[in-house]
Amino acid sequence: MKKTNDFVIRFANVNGTGSASANFLFAKSVFRMGIPISAKNIFPSNIQGLPTWYEVRVSEKGYLGRRSGIDLMVAVNPQSLEKDIASVKEGGVLLYDCTKPLYEHYLRPDIRFIGIPLMKLCNEAYTDPRQRQLFKNIIYVGALAELLGIEFNVLEDLLAEQFAGKEKLIPYNVQALQMGVDYVRENNLNIALNVERRDLIGDKILMEGNAACALGAIYGGATMAAWYPITPSTSVAQAFESYAEQLRIDPVTGQKKFAVLQAEDELAAMGMVIGAGWNGARSFTATSGPGVSLMNEFIGLSYFAEIPAVLIDVQRTGPSTGMPTRTQQSDLTEVAYASHGDTKHPVLIPSNPKECFEMTALSFDLAERLQTLVVVLIDLDLGMNDHVSEPLKWDDSRTYDRGKVLSADDLDRLEKWGRYLDVDGDGIPYRTLPGTHPQKGGYFTRGTSRDEYAKYTEDGKEYKKNMDRLLVKWETTKTLMPSAELYQSAYQSDTGLLFFGTTAYAATEAMERLEAEGGQLDAIRIKSFPFGPEVEDFIRQHKQIFVIEQNRDAQMRSLLINELDTNPAKLIPILNYDGMPITAANIVNLIQAHQPITS
């Protein structure tokens, strides 16, 4: 009995050996055959020589979360071989390089071993050591294609696209693929897993969240990016720069309609963003938890001096240096309340690349409208892994909301203007940009207390009035944030699931499984902070809510209790914080352990 389009394959490689592109070739070929996949890079904080894994879940049912239990292991790293063999699911298959025999004690009776002499084949075919290393990866992709039934021309097409401009490399790669195919055929190898063409992808794309955020910044009109390298956010700034080099060059002069600055540290990166925001340019930085820690002082300035800024936080496993190349949702309370004194910040929480794009573009409108820092909060899983997503779309009639900025004419018309005066009752004052008017609108921006006319003051009444106005602005913020997604048109249960970000993949799968066992559940996905009325209503309407998140301290639960005055007993934490993306099985087990859900 063959398992069709429903299995997990893991590649165990040595990092720095070119395995990433070969493994992606495999993943994309399954995607091209119309079947949903979910790919996870499990990589070390290292450049060369350490074990790295790539996991692909093939799921005809469209489950895009990680699933534990490896059906097929491609083990080409002797360093991790023993562990890799041990991690294969009972009844699974291990494909290994049989150039050298396996140690007896590695063998397991409950899994199948399929040996392909990868090193031997390479040594016979190639003389150049780098080629021997690179093509070994392509050979096993060819072997897998033959074993699983992946169409060879799909792989050929992908190689042609990959090497566009370097066409002479294509035949070598095709030849290596064919070597793998031939070996499987000649030795009559077969396994009980296969890939069959389906039409389940439609116009969907395969994209990393970081690149989608970068494109969102391009479309959202960001002109200044300041950043400091830190995994897993580095590729946001790099992708922004590379898209900008394509899309933001003056066609006549070749000059750039953007500025990207690699700062000396995260403090400076945020300082640059705030300087540019103060001066009316849409600007952003991308970082991860440790960087946010360093930016805290400036974040308070943005809040108190009311300066637009955008911060994209790609979360990794903390605290401290933690596990820099593993995922987590543990910066939530950090970004929500970043900095000293009474501060809070709008946070957008995308779940997929399409939302990364949309919410990043939106973040610039919100930052300028609200004159404050807006956070786009994603994680390593979303940022650095390829996700199947609805295509990104842009409405050409859309214009940017530049917020309440006074022109020279406005200033001439106004009798009196106060930088921190709440004219409209929404808590948002009018601002002016340097250089606007020769006599009017100049003011002093500061992190110290000031009155409504931007004059320095230590008068407690003036200070309090300003802090209270910021709360009015916070209420306005709530009306502008994207609403949570509800997974039902009417509530059907007194039990709910609540989750956000990448947890959505596993949580929706867990929900299906729990419901298949006869239970009935409602679900909500939080997309932003502060919470909208729909979140309050969901909590009110359910007796118990499982709050599923990827951190130890149940940070979303804390925010809900803190912001909505929710009875803590109603909110049951379901947590995963081992650095690996949460799985549906994990969620089901934890929920069942708490309370069996049956009809």
Next chain:
Amino acid sequence: MSFQRPLFRHPNLPKNELGFAKADYEGTLSTLCAGCGHDSISAAIVQACYELNVEPHRVAKLSGIGCSSKTPTYFLGNSHGFNSVHGRMPSVATGASMANRTLKYIGVSGDGDSASIGMGQFVHVIRRNLNMVYIVMNNGCYGLTKGQDSATADVGSKSKAGSINPFQPIDLASMAIELGATFVAQSFSGDKRQLVPLIKAAMDHRGFAFINVISPCVTFNNNVGSTKSYDYVRDHIEATATIDFVPHAEEITAQYDPGTETEITLHDGSLLHLKKLANDWDPMDRISAASAMQKARSKGQILTGLLYINEDAKNLHETIESVPSPLNQLDETDLCPGSAVLDDLMMSLR
């Protein structure tokens, strides 16, 4: 608190070419201690901007935290100001300049703000050659927290409380030269004749212009034994040259002696006329500037005046090749590639 100056102006006050009186370049009344060196520097900035015919709204003034960083409130009251975070003014100024390269940026900092907490940002803004004037009001102590030694206090300098500073000082001007600053000057708050033309030249310089101004703290560091007191500084300064700034529009009438005198043409055509006092020193030669400073220091002297200038280096905007128009004025047409481009990009991800 800040105290507003009276708005009344005498109708016959002299005006500059733009029709502004000097008072139009002033800010609110200073709340610094009476006799503070910083107030003299503020006055020099006012004088320089008045004489240079600067449009006040085309200048943005930025600072960090400390007594020095309070001064932007006391000059250029019609300009936008930004009193940012301790030691972080350079990054804010960098972002501001990226957003609008057409404004002039004056950054004011102190020795605590630049030589300690902000050292990282100080050195990196120099490396990038940001187009700005960067003035350090250097008094060797933390005035606003009541007189602790700063990192520019000289070894052996005595504080008001009587303790002797045991640590080596950081020489910001030497450091700026070493890091590739394209305009480096040093002056004394009590020497307005030198300071005003230096500020004017710095404002016309296209690139990073650094002026380290020794500015005594009358309250906490003006005692006998302090090397940053008025008396000590007056006794120990030695100027590289006398300096005259000749704006590009003005006719040159004076006769100069080509032997000891040098003229430097700034980018906008203005001239700096220097009558050299120091030997073996060429303001366009980094090595001779660094060596003149070392020599002065070994003799216990403070070398003032223009130390080094390079009018040919690329500033940050030129280095990153950004468009000449301000980035903050670009709109959707310039910035948004549109749906057709996005749809094409999506094709490549399928």
